[in-house]
Amino acid sequence: xxxxxxxxxxxxxxxxxxxxxxxxxxxxxxxxxxxxxxxxxxxxxxxxxxxxxxxxxxxxxxxxxxxxxxxxxxxxxxxxxxxxxxxxxxxxxxxxxxxxxxxxxxxxxxxxxxxxxxxxxxxxxxxxxxxxxxxxxxxxxxxxxxxxxxxxxxxxxxxxxxxxxxxxxxxxxxxxxxxxxxxxxxxxxxxxxxxxxxxxxxxxxxxxxxxxxxxxxxxxxxxxxxxxxxxxxxxxxxxxxxxxxxxxxxxxxxxxxxxxxxxxxxxxxxxxxxxxxxxxxxxxxxxxxxxxxxxxxxxxxxxxxxxxxxxxxxxxxxxxxxxxxxxxxxxxxxxxxxxxxxxxxxxxxxxxxxxxxxxxxxxxxxxxxxxxxxxxxxxxxxxxxxxxxxxxxxxxxxxxxxxxxxxxxxxxxxxxxxxxxxxxxxxxxxxxxxxxxxxxxxxxxxxxxxxxxxxxxxxxxxxxxxxxxxxxxxxxxxxxxxxxxxxxxxxxxxxxxxxxxxxxxxxxxxxxxxxxxxxxxxxxxxxxxxxxxxxxxxxxx
Ligand code: VG1
Ligand code: CO
Numbered sequence: 001x002x003x004x005x006x007x008x009x010x011x012x013x014x015x016x017x018x019x020x021x022x023x024x025x026x027x028x029x030x031x032x033x034x035x036x037x038x039x040x041x042x043x044x045x046x047x048x049x050x051x052x053x054x055x056x057x058x059x060x061x062x063x064x065x066x067x068x069x070x071x072x073x074x075x076x077x078x079x080x081x082x083x084x085x086x087x088x089x090x091x092x093x094x095x096x097x098x099x100x101x102x103x104x105x106x107x108x109x110x111x112x113x114x115x116x117x118x119x120x121x122x123x124x125x126x127x128x129x130x131x132x133x134x135x136x137x138x139x140x141x142x143x144x145x146x147x148x149x150x151x152x153x154x155x156x157x158x159x160x161x162x163x164x165x166x167x168x169x170x171x172x173x174x175x176x177x178x179x180x181x182x183x184x185x186x187x188x189x190x191x192x193x194x195x196x197x198x199x200x201x202x203x204x205x206x207x208x209x210x211x212x213x214x215x216x217x218x219x220x221x222x223x224x225x226x227x228x229x230x231x232x233x234x235x236x237x238x239x240x241x242x243x244x245x246x247x248x249x250x251x252x253x254x255x256x257x258x259x260x261x262x263x264x265x266x267x268x269x270x271x272x273x274x275x276x277x278x279x280x281x282x283x284x285x286x287x288x289x290x291x292x293x294x295x296x297x298x299x300x301x302x303x304x305x306x307x308x309x310x311x312x313x314x315x316x317x318x319x320x321x322x323x324x325x326x327x328x329x330x331x332x333x334x335x336x337x338x339x340x341x342x343x344x345x346x347x348x349x350x351x352x353x354x355x356x357x358x359x360x361x362x363x364x365x366x367x368x369x370x371x372x373x374x375x376x377x378x379x380x381x382x383x384x385x386x387x388x389x390x391x392x393x394x395x396x397x398x399x400x401x402x403x404x405x406x407x408x409x410x411x412x413x414x415x416x417x418x419x420x421x422x423x424x425x426x427x428x429x430x431x432x433x434x435x436x437x438x439x440x441x442x443x444x445x446x447x448x449x450x451x452x453x454x455x456x457x458x459x460x461x462x463x464x465x466x467x468x469x470x471x472x473x474x475x476x477x478x479x480x481x482x483x484x485x486x487x488x489x490x491x492x493x494x495x496x497x498x499x500x501x502x503x504x505x506x507x508x509x510x511x512x513x514x515x516x517x518x519x520x521x522x523x524x525x526x527x528x529x530x531x532x533x534x535x536x537x538x539x540x541x
Pocket of ligand 1: 279280362363365484487494
Protein backbone atom coordinates (compact mmCIF):
# COMPACT_ATOMS: atom_id res chain seq x y z
CA UNK A 1 0.00 0.00 0.00
CA UNK A 2 1.54 3.28 -1.09
CA UNK A 3 0.62 6.38 0.89
CA UNK A 4 1.16 9.93 -0.23
CA UNK A 5 1.79 12.03 2.85
CA UNK A 6 1.21 15.77 2.79
CA UNK A 7 4.23 17.68 4.11
CA UNK A 8 5.66 21.18 4.18
CA UNK A 9 9.22 22.28 3.46
CA UNK A 10 11.64 22.22 6.40
CA UNK A 11 14.23 24.98 6.43
CA UNK A 12 17.94 24.27 6.32
CA UNK A 13 18.09 20.90 4.54
CA UNK A 14 21.18 22.00 2.69
CA UNK A 15 23.86 19.34 2.16
CA UNK A 16 27.37 20.42 3.18
CA UNK A 17 30.84 19.09 2.39
CA UNK A 18 29.57 15.54 2.69
CA UNK A 19 25.77 15.24 2.62
CA UNK A 20 23.11 16.52 4.99
CA UNK A 21 24.35 16.38 8.55
CA UNK A 22 22.27 17.38 11.60
CA UNK A 23 21.70 16.52 15.24
CA UNK A 24 19.96 13.13 15.52
CA UNK A 25 16.81 14.55 17.18
CA UNK A 26 16.47 16.90 14.21
CA UNK A 27 16.72 13.99 11.79
CA UNK A 28 14.20 12.03 13.86
CA UNK A 29 11.80 14.98 13.86
CA UNK A 30 8.49 14.86 12.02
CA UNK A 31 8.96 14.43 8.25
CA UNK A 32 12.64 15.48 8.42
CA UNK A 33 14.26 12.34 7.03
CA UNK A 34 11.27 11.71 4.76
CA UNK A 35 11.39 15.17 3.17
CA UNK A 36 15.08 14.90 2.39
CA UNK A 37 14.81 11.37 0.99
CA UNK A 38 11.87 12.43 -1.19
CA UNK A 39 13.97 15.35 -2.44
CA UNK A 40 16.72 12.88 -3.37
CA UNK A 41 14.33 10.64 -5.29
CA UNK A 42 12.64 13.62 -6.96
CA UNK A 43 15.99 14.85 -8.24
CA UNK A 44 17.61 11.57 -9.31
CA UNK A 45 14.41 9.66 -10.17
CA UNK A 46 13.60 6.29 -8.62
CA UNK A 47 11.30 4.52 -11.08
CA UNK A 48 12.76 1.18 -12.16
CA UNK A 49 16.14 2.01 -10.62
CA UNK A 50 18.55 0.09 -8.41
CA UNK A 51 20.23 1.68 -5.41
CA UNK A 52 22.68 0.67 -2.71
CA UNK A 53 21.84 1.44 0.93
CA UNK A 54 23.92 1.21 4.09
CA UNK A 55 25.34 3.23 6.92
CA UNK A 56 27.92 3.41 9.65
CA UNK A 57 25.72 1.80 12.30
CA UNK A 58 25.18 4.88 14.42
CA UNK A 59 22.04 5.47 16.46
CA UNK A 60 18.92 5.66 14.20
CA UNK A 61 20.81 3.92 11.33
CA UNK A 62 18.53 0.85 11.50
CA UNK A 63 15.24 2.75 11.65
CA UNK A 64 16.26 5.26 8.99
CA UNK A 65 17.12 2.34 6.69
CA UNK A 66 13.57 0.97 7.00
CA UNK A 67 12.08 4.39 6.17
CA UNK A 68 14.36 4.82 3.16
CA UNK A 69 13.48 1.31 1.90
CA UNK A 70 9.73 1.99 2.23
CA UNK A 71 10.14 5.27 0.39
CA UNK A 72 12.26 3.70 -2.35
CA UNK A 73 9.53 1.10 -2.88
CA UNK A 74 6.81 3.74 -2.92
CA UNK A 75 8.77 5.80 -5.43
CA UNK A 76 8.99 2.84 -7.79
CA UNK A 77 12.57 1.65 -7.31
CA UNK A 78 13.11 -1.85 -8.69
CA UNK A 79 15.80 -3.04 -6.30
CA UNK A 80 17.87 -1.96 -3.32
CA UNK A 81 21.08 -3.70 -2.27
CA UNK A 82 21.52 -3.31 1.50
CA UNK A 83 24.44 -4.27 3.70
CA UNK A 84 23.45 -6.78 6.39
CA UNK A 85 22.26 -4.98 9.50
CA UNK A 86 22.01 -1.84 7.32
CA UNK A 87 25.80 -1.54 7.64
CA UNK A 88 28.17 -0.46 4.89
CA UNK A 89 31.34 1.54 5.16
CA UNK A 90 31.38 4.51 2.78
CA UNK A 91 34.08 2.97 0.54
CA UNK A 92 32.29 -0.41 0.53
CA UNK A 93 29.06 1.34 -0.51
CA UNK A 94 30.95 3.12 -3.29
CA UNK A 95 32.31 -0.23 -4.45
CA UNK A 96 28.88 -1.92 -4.42
CA UNK A 97 27.39 0.94 -6.44
CA UNK A 98 30.06 0.42 -9.11
CA UNK A 99 30.28 -3.38 -8.97
CA UNK A 100 26.54 -3.79 -9.51
CA UNK A 101 26.31 -0.91 -11.98
CA UNK A 102 23.52 0.63 -9.94
CA UNK A 103 21.93 4.05 -10.22
CA UNK A 104 23.61 5.30 -7.07
CA UNK A 105 23.28 4.83 -3.35
CA UNK A 106 22.23 6.37 -0.07
CA UNK A 107 24.74 6.31 2.78
CA UNK A 108 23.58 7.01 6.31
CA UNK A 109 26.47 8.56 8.17
CA UNK A 110 27.77 11.63 9.91
CA UNK A 111 31.27 10.26 9.40
CA UNK A 112 33.62 11.15 12.24
CA UNK A 113 31.01 13.12 14.21
CA UNK A 114 29.85 11.45 17.46
CA UNK A 115 26.68 9.33 17.32
CA UNK A 116 23.81 8.77 19.72
CA UNK A 117 20.34 10.10 20.56
CA UNK A 118 21.72 13.60 21.10
CA UNK A 119 24.66 13.53 18.71
CA UNK A 120 24.84 13.58 14.93
CA UNK A 121 23.20 11.81 12.01
CA UNK A 122 23.59 12.25 8.28
CA UNK A 123 22.42 11.16 4.85
CA UNK A 124 24.39 11.46 1.61
CA UNK A 125 23.65 10.41 -1.95
CA UNK A 126 26.31 8.88 -4.18
CA UNK A 127 26.13 8.85 -7.94
CA UNK A 128 26.26 5.85 -10.32
CA UNK A 129 30.06 6.30 -10.53
CA UNK A 130 30.17 5.59 -6.77
CA UNK A 131 31.18 9.12 -5.81
CA UNK A 132 29.46 11.81 -3.74
CA UNK A 133 26.86 13.86 -5.59
CA UNK A 134 28.38 16.99 -7.12
CA UNK A 135 27.30 20.45 -6.02
CA UNK A 136 24.87 20.81 -8.93
CA UNK A 137 22.97 17.75 -7.71
CA UNK A 138 23.06 18.53 -3.98
CA UNK A 139 21.92 22.07 -4.78
CA UNK A 140 18.97 20.67 -6.76
CA UNK A 141 18.10 18.44 -3.79
CA UNK A 142 18.21 21.42 -1.49
CA UNK A 143 15.97 23.42 -3.86
CA UNK A 144 13.53 20.52 -3.90
CA UNK A 145 13.35 20.51 -0.07
CA UNK A 146 12.20 24.12 -0.20
CA UNK A 147 9.15 23.35 -2.34
CA UNK A 148 8.07 19.81 -1.39
CA UNK A 149 4.39 19.30 -0.65
CA UNK A 150 4.26 15.52 -0.24
CA UNK A 151 6.29 12.36 0.02
CA UNK A 152 5.52 8.75 -0.84
CA UNK A 153 5.96 5.83 1.52
CA UNK A 154 4.77 2.20 1.62
CA UNK A 155 2.84 0.85 4.54
CA UNK A 156 4.66 -2.39 5.28
CA UNK A 157 6.46 -4.29 8.00
CA UNK A 158 10.21 -3.92 8.45
CA UNK A 159 12.44 -5.91 6.14
CA UNK A 160 14.60 -8.36 8.09
CA UNK A 161 17.94 -6.74 7.34
CA UNK A 162 19.80 -9.25 9.49
CA UNK A 163 19.04 -12.11 7.08
CA UNK A 164 21.25 -12.25 4.00
CA UNK A 165 19.32 -13.01 0.83
CA UNK A 166 16.47 -11.75 -1.28
CA UNK A 167 13.46 -10.07 0.30
CA UNK A 168 10.51 -8.21 -1.17
CA UNK A 169 8.92 -4.93 -0.17
CA UNK A 170 5.79 -4.45 -2.27
CA UNK A 171 7.01 -4.67 -5.85
CA UNK A 172 10.62 -3.88 -4.92
CA UNK A 173 13.39 -6.42 -4.43
CA UNK A 174 15.62 -5.97 -1.39
CA UNK A 175 18.91 -7.87 -1.56
CA UNK A 176 20.63 -8.06 1.81
CA UNK A 177 24.33 -8.73 1.26
CA UNK A 178 27.41 -9.37 3.38
CA UNK A 179 28.83 -5.84 3.82
CA UNK A 180 32.44 -7.09 3.86
CA UNK A 181 32.79 -9.83 1.20
CA UNK A 182 32.93 -7.82 -2.04
CA UNK A 183 35.09 -5.13 -0.50
CA UNK A 184 37.59 -7.65 0.87
CA UNK A 185 37.74 -9.33 -2.55
CA UNK A 186 38.53 -5.97 -4.15
CA UNK A 187 41.38 -5.38 -1.70
CA UNK A 188 42.85 -8.79 -2.63
CA UNK A 189 43.08 -7.62 -6.26
CA UNK A 190 45.01 -4.47 -5.32
CA UNK A 191 47.52 -5.61 -2.72
CA UNK A 192 50.09 -8.36 -2.31
CA UNK A 193 48.30 -10.32 0.41
CA UNK A 194 50.97 -13.02 0.31
CA UNK A 195 53.77 -10.56 1.12
CA UNK A 196 51.73 -8.93 3.90
CA UNK A 197 50.81 -12.36 5.30
CA UNK A 198 54.51 -13.31 5.34
CA UNK A 199 55.31 -10.08 7.19
CA UNK A 200 52.74 -10.86 9.90
CA UNK A 201 53.98 -14.46 10.07
CA UNK A 202 57.50 -13.21 10.73
CA UNK A 203 56.37 -11.37 13.86
CA UNK A 204 55.32 -7.93 12.58
CA UNK A 205 52.95 -6.41 15.11
CA UNK A 206 50.12 -3.99 14.39
CA UNK A 207 47.32 -2.27 16.26
CA UNK A 208 44.17 -1.42 14.29
CA UNK A 209 41.70 0.80 16.14
CA UNK A 210 38.27 0.86 14.50
CA UNK A 211 37.01 3.30 17.15
CA UNK A 212 33.80 1.27 17.72
CA UNK A 213 32.71 2.24 14.23
CA UNK A 214 31.95 0.54 10.95
CA UNK A 215 35.37 -0.77 9.88
CA UNK A 216 35.54 -3.29 12.75
CA UNK A 217 34.11 -6.23 10.78
CA UNK A 218 36.14 -5.26 7.69
CA UNK A 219 39.39 -5.01 9.66
CA UNK A 220 38.89 -8.32 11.47
CA UNK A 221 38.08 -10.16 8.24
CA UNK A 222 40.93 -8.65 6.20
CA UNK A 223 43.72 -8.21 8.75
CA UNK A 224 43.14 -11.11 11.13
CA UNK A 225 41.29 -13.71 9.02
CA UNK A 226 42.87 -13.19 5.59
CA UNK A 227 46.28 -11.71 6.40
CA UNK A 228 46.96 -13.70 9.55
CA UNK A 229 47.52 -10.80 11.93
CA UNK A 230 47.31 -12.16 15.50
CA UNK A 231 43.85 -12.19 17.09
CA UNK A 232 43.45 -8.99 19.06
CA UNK A 233 45.29 -6.90 16.46
CA UNK A 234 41.97 -5.16 15.83
CA UNK A 235 40.53 -3.30 18.80
CA UNK A 236 37.24 -1.44 19.24
CA UNK A 237 36.11 -3.66 16.38
CA UNK A 238 32.41 -3.94 17.19
CA UNK A 239 30.34 -1.07 15.70
CA UNK A 240 28.30 0.58 18.45
CA UNK A 241 25.38 3.02 17.97
CA UNK A 242 27.18 5.63 20.09
CA UNK A 243 30.74 4.59 19.15
CA UNK A 244 31.31 3.84 22.83
CA UNK A 245 30.66 7.50 23.60
CA UNK A 246 33.78 8.59 21.72
CA UNK A 247 34.47 10.68 18.64
CA UNK A 248 35.14 8.14 15.87
CA UNK A 249 37.69 10.55 14.44
CA UNK A 250 41.12 9.06 13.72
CA UNK A 251 43.46 11.84 14.75
CA UNK A 252 45.98 12.22 17.57
CA UNK A 253 43.40 13.93 19.78
CA UNK A 254 40.54 11.42 19.50
CA UNK A 255 42.63 8.29 18.89
CA UNK A 256 44.75 9.09 21.92
CA UNK A 257 44.83 5.50 23.22
CA UNK A 258 46.42 4.38 19.96
CA UNK A 259 48.90 7.26 20.02
CA UNK A 260 49.90 6.43 23.60
CA UNK A 261 50.46 2.81 22.66
CA UNK A 262 52.53 3.72 19.59
CA UNK A 263 54.77 6.00 21.63
CA UNK A 264 55.26 3.53 24.51
CA UNK A 265 58.54 1.57 24.84
CA UNK A 266 57.00 -1.73 23.66
CA UNK A 267 55.00 -0.18 20.80
CA UNK A 268 53.92 -2.38 17.89
CA UNK A 269 55.52 -1.81 14.46
CA UNK A 270 52.49 -0.12 12.97
CA UNK A 271 49.31 1.54 14.20
CA UNK A 272 46.22 2.64 12.33
CA UNK A 273 42.72 3.93 12.99
CA UNK A 274 39.67 4.73 10.91
CA UNK A 275 36.57 6.88 11.33
CA UNK A 276 32.82 6.40 11.77
CA UNK A 277 32.08 5.46 8.17
CA UNK A 278 35.51 4.01 7.34
CA UNK A 279 36.67 6.50 4.75
CA UNK A 280 39.35 8.15 6.89
CA UNK A 281 42.59 6.73 8.23
CA UNK A 282 45.36 7.66 10.60
CA UNK A 283 48.72 5.93 10.31
CA UNK A 284 51.36 5.83 13.06
CA UNK A 285 54.75 4.17 13.16
CA UNK A 286 56.55 3.12 16.33
CA UNK A 287 57.28 6.46 17.96
CA UNK A 288 56.39 8.47 14.87
CA UNK A 289 53.15 10.03 13.66
CA UNK A 290 52.51 10.29 9.93
CA UNK A 291 50.67 13.48 8.99
CA UNK A 292 47.95 12.80 6.38
CA UNK A 293 49.63 15.13 3.88
CA UNK A 294 52.90 13.21 4.26
CA UNK A 295 51.04 9.92 4.04
CA UNK A 296 49.54 10.95 0.69
CA UNK A 297 53.02 11.83 -0.59
CA UNK A 298 54.59 8.57 0.63
CA UNK A 299 51.74 6.51 -0.83
CA UNK A 300 52.03 8.28 -4.19
CA UNK A 301 55.81 7.75 -4.23
CA UNK A 302 55.56 4.04 -3.37
CA UNK A 303 52.23 2.88 -4.81
CA UNK A 304 53.97 1.03 -7.65
CA UNK A 305 55.15 -1.50 -5.05
CA UNK A 306 51.57 -2.81 -4.80
CA UNK A 307 50.25 -5.03 -7.61
CA UNK A 308 47.22 -2.83 -8.29
CA UNK A 309 49.44 0.15 -9.08
CA UNK A 310 52.53 -1.48 -10.55
CA UNK A 311 51.96 0.24 -13.90
CA UNK A 312 52.32 3.62 -12.16
CA UNK A 313 49.85 6.41 -11.56
CA UNK A 314 47.99 8.55 -14.09
CA UNK A 315 48.14 11.58 -11.83
CA UNK A 316 47.81 12.77 -8.25
CA UNK A 317 45.25 15.13 -6.72
CA UNK A 318 44.99 16.82 -3.35
CA UNK A 319 42.54 19.19 -1.75
CA UNK A 320 43.76 22.78 -1.65
CA UNK A 321 44.42 22.89 2.12
CA UNK A 322 46.49 19.68 1.94
CA UNK A 323 50.24 20.32 2.00
CA UNK A 324 52.28 20.41 -1.19
CA UNK A 325 54.28 17.30 -0.20
CA UNK A 326 52.43 15.26 -2.84
CA UNK A 327 53.18 17.90 -5.49
CA UNK A 328 56.90 17.28 -5.06
CA UNK A 329 56.42 13.55 -5.61
CA UNK A 330 54.25 14.20 -8.68
CA UNK A 331 56.89 16.51 -10.06
CA UNK A 332 59.65 13.96 -9.52
CA UNK A 333 57.57 11.23 -11.18
CA UNK A 334 56.49 13.50 -14.04
CA UNK A 335 52.82 13.23 -13.08
CA UNK A 336 50.01 15.74 -13.34
CA UNK A 337 49.02 17.14 -9.95
CA UNK A 338 45.61 18.71 -9.28
CA UNK A 339 44.52 21.01 -6.47
CA UNK A 340 40.78 20.78 -5.73
CA UNK A 341 38.42 22.28 -3.15
CA UNK A 342 37.84 20.38 0.09
CA UNK A 343 35.54 17.34 -0.15
CA UNK A 344 35.89 14.09 -2.04
CA UNK A 345 33.30 14.94 -4.69
CA UNK A 346 35.85 17.01 -6.62
CA UNK A 347 38.16 14.03 -7.19
CA UNK A 348 35.53 11.90 -8.93
CA UNK A 349 35.64 13.75 -12.24
CA UNK A 350 39.44 13.52 -12.37
CA UNK A 351 39.32 9.78 -11.66
CA UNK A 352 36.50 9.14 -14.14
CA UNK A 353 38.53 10.99 -16.79
CA UNK A 354 41.62 8.89 -16.00
CA UNK A 355 43.56 11.95 -14.89
CA UNK A 356 44.23 11.00 -11.27
CA UNK A 357 44.83 7.60 -9.65
CA UNK A 358 45.58 8.62 -6.06
CA UNK A 359 43.91 11.47 -4.22
CA UNK A 360 44.11 12.80 -0.70
CA UNK A 361 43.07 15.35 1.86
CA UNK A 362 44.82 16.68 4.95
CA UNK A 363 41.80 15.55 6.98
CA UNK A 364 42.98 11.91 7.14
CA UNK A 365 41.48 10.95 3.79
CA UNK A 366 43.33 9.07 1.07
CA UNK A 367 42.05 6.90 -1.72
CA UNK A 368 42.39 5.79 -5.30
CA UNK A 369 40.31 5.12 -8.37
CA UNK A 370 39.37 1.63 -7.11
CA UNK A 371 36.26 3.38 -5.71
CA UNK A 372 35.06 7.00 -5.77
CA UNK A 373 35.38 7.73 -2.06
CA UNK A 374 38.32 8.03 0.24
CA UNK A 375 39.09 4.69 1.81
CA UNK A 376 40.59 4.18 5.26
CA UNK A 377 41.41 0.47 5.09
CA UNK A 378 42.73 0.84 1.55
CA UNK A 379 45.31 3.37 2.78
CA UNK A 380 46.25 1.14 5.71
CA UNK A 381 46.67 -1.87 3.39
CA UNK A 382 48.78 0.14 0.95
CA UNK A 383 51.04 1.14 3.83
CA UNK A 384 51.27 -2.51 4.90
CA UNK A 385 52.12 -3.53 1.33
CA UNK A 386 54.87 -0.89 1.17
CA UNK A 387 56.26 -1.95 4.56
CA UNK A 388 56.24 -5.61 3.46
CA UNK A 389 58.17 -4.84 0.26
CA UNK A 390 60.61 -2.25 1.59
CA UNK A 391 61.23 -4.14 4.85
CA UNK A 392 61.87 -0.86 6.64
CA UNK A 393 60.17 0.83 9.57
CA UNK A 394 57.67 3.67 9.11
CA UNK A 395 60.27 6.04 10.61
CA UNK A 396 62.92 4.98 8.10
CA UNK A 397 60.55 5.39 5.19
CA UNK A 398 59.49 8.87 6.33
CA UNK A 399 63.06 10.02 6.94
CA UNK A 400 64.18 8.84 3.52
CA UNK A 401 61.19 10.56 1.99
CA UNK A 402 61.96 13.90 3.68
CA UNK A 403 65.65 13.63 2.83
CA UNK A 404 64.76 13.21 -0.83
CA UNK A 405 61.86 15.61 -1.26
CA UNK A 406 62.29 18.01 1.64
CA UNK A 407 59.70 18.34 4.37
CA UNK A 408 56.40 20.21 4.38
CA UNK A 409 55.77 20.90 8.04
CA UNK A 410 52.03 20.89 8.41
CA UNK A 411 49.30 21.33 10.98
CA UNK A 412 45.61 22.19 11.18
CA UNK A 413 44.19 24.18 14.08
CA UNK A 414 40.41 23.96 14.59
CA UNK A 415 38.36 26.45 16.57
CA UNK A 416 35.02 24.73 17.14
CA UNK A 417 31.47 25.85 17.87
CA UNK A 418 32.12 29.54 17.32
CA UNK A 419 29.03 31.72 17.05
CA UNK A 420 28.22 31.82 13.35
CA UNK A 421 27.95 35.62 13.27
CA UNK A 422 31.43 36.00 14.75
CA UNK A 423 32.95 33.58 12.26
CA UNK A 424 31.22 35.37 9.39
CA UNK A 425 32.57 38.72 10.61
CA UNK A 426 36.10 37.32 10.74
CA UNK A 427 35.84 36.11 7.14
CA UNK A 428 34.26 39.33 5.92
CA UNK A 429 37.19 41.29 7.35
CA UNK A 430 39.73 38.84 6.00
CA UNK A 431 38.24 38.91 2.51
CA UNK A 432 38.04 42.69 2.53
CA UNK A 433 41.75 42.91 3.39
CA UNK A 434 42.98 40.40 0.80
CA UNK A 435 44.01 42.93 -1.83
CA UNK A 436 46.21 44.81 0.65
CA UNK A 437 48.06 41.77 1.96
CA UNK A 438 50.78 41.27 -0.67
CA UNK A 439 54.04 42.85 0.49
CA UNK A 440 52.97 42.99 4.13
CA UNK A 441 55.46 41.75 6.75
CA UNK A 442 54.05 39.67 9.55
CA UNK A 443 56.09 37.73 12.14
CA UNK A 444 59.17 37.97 9.92
CA UNK A 445 57.28 36.53 6.92
CA UNK A 446 56.48 38.51 3.79
CA UNK A 447 53.12 37.94 2.11
CA UNK A 448 53.55 37.18 -1.56
CA UNK A 449 49.95 36.59 -2.60
CA UNK A 450 46.50 36.18 -1.07
CA UNK A 451 43.23 35.04 -2.58
CA UNK A 452 39.91 33.31 -2.06
CA UNK A 453 40.33 29.90 -3.68
CA UNK A 454 38.13 29.26 -6.71
CA UNK A 455 38.21 26.07 -8.75
CA UNK A 456 37.29 25.39 -12.32
CA UNK A 457 36.78 21.68 -12.83
CA UNK A 458 39.15 20.67 -15.64
CA UNK A 459 36.74 17.99 -16.81
CA UNK A 460 33.27 19.58 -16.84
CA UNK A 461 34.17 23.25 -16.46
CA UNK A 462 31.97 23.78 -13.37
CA UNK A 463 33.15 26.55 -11.07
CA UNK A 464 33.27 26.52 -7.27
CA UNK A 465 34.07 29.76 -5.51
CA UNK A 466 34.86 30.83 -1.91
CA UNK A 467 36.63 27.58 -1.09
CA UNK A 468 39.02 29.05 1.47
CA UNK A 469 41.22 32.11 1.94
CA UNK A 470 44.88 31.45 1.08
CA UNK A 471 47.82 33.53 2.21
CA UNK A 472 51.09 32.58 0.51
CA UNK A 473 54.43 33.82 1.82
CA UNK A 474 57.69 34.51 -0.02
CA UNK A 475 59.52 31.62 1.71
CA UNK A 476 56.91 29.07 0.59
CA UNK A 477 54.97 29.04 3.86
CA UNK A 478 51.22 29.14 3.58
CA UNK A 479 48.13 29.75 5.71
CA UNK A 480 44.62 28.74 4.68
CA UNK A 481 41.46 29.87 6.51
CA UNK A 482 38.24 27.92 5.90
CA UNK A 483 34.90 27.32 7.57
CA UNK A 484 33.88 23.70 8.06
CA UNK A 485 30.96 22.39 6.04
CA UNK A 486 30.33 19.31 8.19
CA UNK A 487 29.75 20.70 11.68
CA UNK A 488 26.33 20.71 13.31
CA UNK A 489 26.93 23.34 16.00
CA UNK A 490 27.76 26.97 15.20
CA UNK A 491 30.79 27.44 12.97
CA UNK A 492 34.16 25.72 12.99
CA UNK A 493 37.13 27.77 11.84
CA UNK A 494 39.90 25.68 10.33
CA UNK A 495 43.36 27.21 10.05
CA UNK A 496 45.76 25.19 7.89
CA UNK A 497 49.46 25.92 8.40
CA UNK A 498 52.37 24.90 6.24
CA UNK A 499 56.09 25.58 5.97
CA UNK A 500 58.60 23.96 3.65
CA UNK A 501 62.14 22.96 4.60
CA UNK A 502 64.18 21.63 1.68
CA UNK A 503 66.50 18.66 2.00
CA UNK A 504 67.47 16.75 5.12
CA UNK A 505 67.81 19.91 7.26
CA UNK A 506 65.68 20.00 10.37
CA UNK A 507 64.41 16.43 9.99
CA UNK A 508 63.71 16.02 13.66
CA UNK A 509 62.11 19.35 14.35
CA UNK A 510 58.62 19.04 15.83
CA UNK A 511 55.93 20.31 13.44
CA UNK A 512 54.33 22.71 15.96
CA UNK A 513 57.74 24.19 16.80
CA UNK A 514 58.62 24.58 13.14
CA UNK A 515 55.31 26.27 12.46
CA UNK A 516 55.30 28.65 15.45
CA UNK A 517 55.87 31.86 13.43
CA UNK A 518 53.27 30.82 10.87
CA UNK A 519 50.75 30.21 13.68
CA UNK A 520 51.43 33.66 15.12
CA UNK A 521 51.03 35.19 11.66
CA UNK A 522 47.66 33.46 11.25
CA UNK A 523 46.36 34.90 14.51
CA UNK A 524 47.59 38.35 13.60
CA UNK A 525 46.24 38.37 10.05
CA UNK A 526 42.77 37.09 10.90
CA UNK A 527 42.39 38.65 14.35
CA UNK A 528 41.15 35.31 15.65
CA UNK A 529 41.07 36.34 19.30
CA UNK A 530 39.46 39.71 18.58
CA UNK A 531 36.67 38.21 16.47
CA UNK A 532 36.02 34.94 18.27
CA UNK A 533 37.37 35.45 21.78
CA UNK A 534 39.50 32.31 21.30
CA UNK A 535 43.25 32.39 21.58
CA UNK A 536 43.90 28.66 21.35
CA UNK A 537 42.45 25.96 19.08
CA UNK A 538 40.22 23.14 20.34
CA UNK A 539 41.81 20.46 18.16
CA UNK A 540 45.30 20.39 16.68
CA UNK A 541 46.14 17.79 14.06
C1 VG1 B 1 35.78 17.74 6.59
C2 VG1 B 1 37.20 17.67 6.05
C3 VG1 B 1 37.16 17.35 4.57
C4 VG1 B 1 36.39 16.04 4.36
C5 VG1 B 1 35.01 16.15 4.99
C6 VG1 B 1 34.24 14.86 4.92
O1 VG1 B 1 35.07 18.75 5.94
O2 VG1 B 1 37.88 18.86 6.29
O3 VG1 B 1 38.47 17.26 4.09
O4 VG1 B 1 36.26 15.76 2.99
O5 VG1 B 1 35.12 16.50 6.36
O6 VG1 B 1 34.92 13.83 5.59
P1 VG1 B 1 34.87 20.22 6.57
O7 VG1 B 1 33.99 20.93 5.60
O8 VG1 B 1 34.27 20.02 7.93
O9 VG1 B 1 36.24 20.80 6.69
V1 VG1 B 1 34.07 12.51 6.21
O10 VG1 B 1 35.13 11.41 6.72
O11 VG1 B 1 32.72 13.18 6.52
O12 VG1 B 1 33.23 11.88 4.88
CO1 CO C 1 34.23 9.72 7.11
